[in-house]
Amino acid sequence: MGMDATITVLTASERRKKPRPPGLPQFDLGRAWSDLESALQELGGPAGLALRGSKPVLEEEFDMDDFFVATPAQVKRINAALGKVADAELLEAIHRQRKEIGPPLRKYEHKGLIAAFDTLKAAYRLAARKGAYLEILFC
Numbered sequence: 001m002g003m004d005a006t007i008t009v010l011t012a013s014e015r016r017k018k019p020r021p022p023g024l025p026q027f028d029l030g031r032a033w034s035d036l037e038s039a040l041q042e043l044g045g046p047a048g049l050a051l052r053g054s055k056p057v058l059e060e061e062f063d064m065d066d067f068f069v070a071t072p073a074q075v076k077r078i079n080a081a082l083g084k085v086a087d088a089e090l091l092e093a094i095h096r097q098r099k100e101i102g103p104p105l106r107k108y109e110h111k112g113l114i115a116a117f118d119t120l121k122a123a124y125r126l127a128a129r130k131g132a133y134l135e136i137l138f139c
Contacts, residue, residue, distance in 0.1 A: 005033035007123040027123040032116035039093035046081035070134040079124040
């Protein structure tokens with residue numbers, strides 16, 4: 001997939017403002033999101049919704065510039081679930097997913113995928129601490 005994912009953390013009052021205030025915390029997952037997404041969905045539970053918020057989407061429904069929101073309540077549940085996913089467990093799930101669709105997971109990719117997972121967890125941690133929303137934009 002050639003799309004990148006960007007996560008923005010905003011409070012309820014920041015979400016209502018038009019235009020959005022500058023300097024909102026943003027987290028870039030780049031293209032690593034696709035591996036994270038499939039692995040987290042396989043692991044299930046609230047962690048499986050980390051890149052979809054409240055709206056699980058079928059692959060055929062996925063369009064360019066898709067946008068998803070996680071509410072503050074969802075953010076707290078997902079944050080707690082992500083904290084329980086070990087790096088090794090995530091990499092194992094990515095490896096299984098990759099074996100089914102094509103090129104295997106290479107050892108040199110581990111560091112980048114773990115960094116993207118750490119970025120995802122950092123976004124959720126910040127949003128949970130602030131009682132904020134997460135907006136996830138794929139473009």
